[in-house]
Amino acid sequence: MTGVKCGAGLMDGGDIRDARASDCEAMRALLNAEIRDGVAVWHETERSAEAMRAWLAERQEAGMAVLVAERGGRVIGYGGYGAFRPHSGYALTVEHSLYVAPAHRGEGVGGRLLSALLAHARARGMHAMIGGVEARNAASLALHARHGFVETGRLPEVGRKFGRWLTLVFVQHTFT
Numbered sequence: 666m667t668g669v670k671c672g673a674g675l676m677d678g679g680d681i682r683d684a685r686a687s688d689c690e691a692m693r694a695l696l697n698a699e700i701r702d703g704v705a706v707w708h709e710t711e712r713s714a715e716a717m718r719a720w721l722a723e724r725q726e727a728g729m730a731v732l733v734a735e736r737g738g739r740v741i742g743y744g745g746y747g748a749f750r751p752h753s754g755y756a757l758t759v760e761h762s763l764y765v766a767p768a769h770r771g772e773g774v775g776g777r778l779l780s781a782l783l784a785h786a787r788a789r790g791m792h793a794m795i796g797g798v799e800a801r802n803a804a805s806l807a808l809h810a811r812h813g814f815v816e817t818g819r820l821p822e823v824g825r826k827f828g829r830w831l832t833l834v835f836v837q838h839t840f841t
Contacts, residue, residue, distance in 0.1 A: 681781045684721055684731040684743060691740035692733065693717040695764040704799045704831055705764070707824040729759070730785040734774045741769045744778040746786060749795050757792035763805075770804070779812050783838060793839045799824075800832035809836045 684692065697711040712720075724731045724745055731745035742765035749758040761782050765774045786794050796814060798805045806816075814836035824831035 680735045681732055681777050682735065684725075684733045684745075686718060686721065688733050688740050688743070689717045689721055690714065692721075692743045692764075695740070695743060695766060698767075699764055704826055705762075705802070705805075707826055707831065709826065728789065730782055732778055732781050732785070734765070734769075734778055736769075741766045742774045742778055744775075744782050746782055746794065749793075757790065758795060759786055759791050759793075760795045760797070761786075762796075775805075775808055776811065779808065783812065787840050791840060793837055796836045798834045798836060800834050806834065806836070809838075812838065814838045 693712055693714060696706065700706050700709060700711050721731055724747055729745065729747050732743065733740045734742035744761060744763040746759040746761035749755045749760045763775050763778050783794060796809055798809065800819065816834055817837045818835040820833040822830035823833050
């Protein structure tokens with residue numbers, strides 16, 4: 666995947682490329698901002714630099730994708746996927762996540778990352794990709810629908826953050 670040019674959707678011809686260890690701090694900053702301020706991540710403990718590096722190495726060693734969107738030499742988003750569940754029966758199903766810097770949302774960055782993750786998973790022979798989205802995140806639900814994901818489950822009030830209950834919506838893309 667390294668060096669794939671994604672000019673359409675990244676306004677200045679930015680890249681979607683494989684993440685490198687040197688990207689960990691930028692990815693960690695995006696993730697930790699979401700932990701502090703958003704509901705895409707349902708825990709409240711920020712990720713350490715060491716944990717971020719270990720997460721990236723683990724994903725890459727397993728042959729899973731971790732991709733960054735870069736513009737002007739700066740990481741403005743990232744996405745990755747990993748095992749959906751640890752049991753062998755789920756070996757061909759993965760779960761993904763995407764994070765885009767707030768200043769770059771609505772510019773097509775998330776869509777380019779999601780397209781690249783889908784292409785990577787398809788090339789590895791995966792059968793399905795799952796996403797978990799907070800029910801009030803209409804933009805994310807619409808993004809997934811545009812990329813062929815369908816809602817497959819809704820778990821009301823299974824999470825809690827910022828003093829309110831959160832509803833988890835599972836979306837699924839099945840490769841045919």
